[in-house]
Amino acid sequence: MTEVREAAFKVLARLEKAGHQAYLVGGCVRDRLLGMEPADYDIATDARPERVQALFPKTVATGLKHGTVTVLMDGQSVEVTTFRRETGYRDHRRPDRVRFVTELRQDLSRRDFTVNAMAEDRRGRLHDPFNGAADLKQGVIRTVGRAEDRFAEDALRMIRALRFSAQLGFRLEKKTRTALERQKPLLRHLAVERVTGELEKVWKAEEPSRALRPLWEMELFPHLPPFAAWGVPVPAPRIPFIRVDTAKTRRARWSLFLHLCGVKGEEAERRLSSFRLSANEVRAISTIHRLAVNWDLSPQDVVTGKKRLLRHGFEPLEAALTAAARIRGWESAEEAVLRSALHRWHREMPVHRLEELRLNGQELIRALHQPPGPWVGSVLQSLLEKAALGEVPNEREALIREGRRLVEPNT
Incomplete structure (x- = not known):
């Protein structure tokens, strides 16, 4: 048992001993059913936030308005949230009203997708009122309840659906996909930072193409920040989406995404800034993108290659090579020869900084x-x-x- 799981079970036990219902919920239940070890554990309980604070000596008031308290247990952080219902969503981003409830099913019914709407008690009993386990087996992303309603409540759920599709390697259930296409005008209500946050999670997936392809297929860009504010339409993709999957580093994937969106090297910094990335990240990724789209090094360009390594560093230049290979459609052998040259030049240099x-x-x-x-x-x-x-x-x-x-x- 990992330290964070052990800490979560201690929190469950203390809540139960105090007479409360308490369950592991959401992603940690989903991931364990998929045979993956969760990075963190969330708990849902009928105990009110002030009661949770009273039961545990070390807590952080993470979001009392929404019933969330972070319990610090044995050096681990465990998020504990009171069962709740949410109503309103006038801005299609957050609930107008939150009401604490006493039944687990009511809490699970407010969640986005069936695979995230399962709970497990500390004895291993699964509570799955919306058949999330079946959808896990079938590899399906399906909303809890009517898809149009879930997407109208929080438009980010549409992008989260695509992200989970990439993260889990699942497909969108037919009604969920249809509702996404119908509700896409609501994407304009999203804050850019939330969209960027989902993209950052997409880059961690084995197959980011599963999230990227629907952006074009469903014509989401005219509604989706920041693309809707670019002033020019995003063109048809210039390379096969699967090439993004074979680039394993985050910054190389950002570069390839920019290329898919028709962003030229000299435009990269301006376009990246619209995603509200940090100034350091904007500079780093835009440099990689410029180097990639303008790649002109061959294995024979020893002096030029070493000068470029000196100026930009090994990791940025290697990321640019990764992106350039996929932009230009090089054979793996051609990429391997250049990568070998890059490594050799770096080894041969007595100093690098x-x-x-x-x-x-x-x-x-x-x-x-x-x-x-x-x-x-x-x-x-x-x-x-x-x-x-x-x-x-x-x-x-x-x-x-x-x-x-x-x-x-x-x-």
Whole structure:
């Protein structure tokens, strides 16, 4: 038993001992039925939030309005939520009213999909009023109750349906898919950050193509933030969706998604910013995308390749290679030759960054008897490149001599 599962069972036991109903619910039940170990465990109970806080010495008021308290047990966090019903949803994003209830079935009935609407007590008894276990066996994503109602309550459920399809390798049940196509205008109510959050989960799936293909097939882009605000329609996909599946890194998948959406290298930073990613991520992914769409390195371009490694780093350049191979449809052997060259160039370079240079700015200033200034950074970069290419040994005295030659070319 993992530490987090053991902690969850201690929480269940204490709630039951205090006279309350308590069950594992949602994704942890689903994942265990699929033979996967859950990353976290959620608990639903008839105990009110203030009662949960009173029963456990260490808690965090995660969302008291919605009945959620995080219990800290043996160094683990276990989210405990009171049985509830939700009504209203005027903004198609969150409930207007939350009402605490005493029956497990009422709580499960508010959930999005049948595979997420199961509960299990600490004795292993499954509570499955909406046949989620059967849908797990059949590989189906089906809403709890009428699909149109579930999607009208929270439009993000439409994108979550696609994400679960990719995450679990399941197909959308026919009525659920039909309702999604009918309700897609409601996607405009979504906050960009919520859409981005789902995409980030899609990139972790074995087959992200299962989530991406329906975006085009169902014509969701005109309604979906941030695409609806781009001002230009998303074109037909330029490469087979399955190529995204074979790229295993997150940033390479972002690049391929941009390519599928018709984003050019010089547009990448602006388009990525619309997803509200961090500035660091926007810079990193846009650099990878520019390198990928403009890839021009061959195994013979040793000097250019090493300079590019020096400028961008190994991981970004390898991610760009991964994306470039799929954008251009290279055979696996061609990609393997280039990847091997990239690894070889990296191994051959004595230094990869300024911190590895055996000469710093202060030492350079003292050795050359020059005042500080912009020249220091410029000379160090030149020395780094020369050392990386093997033109100058990465030794203090040799670097000082070359630095003097660069600063005093006529001496």
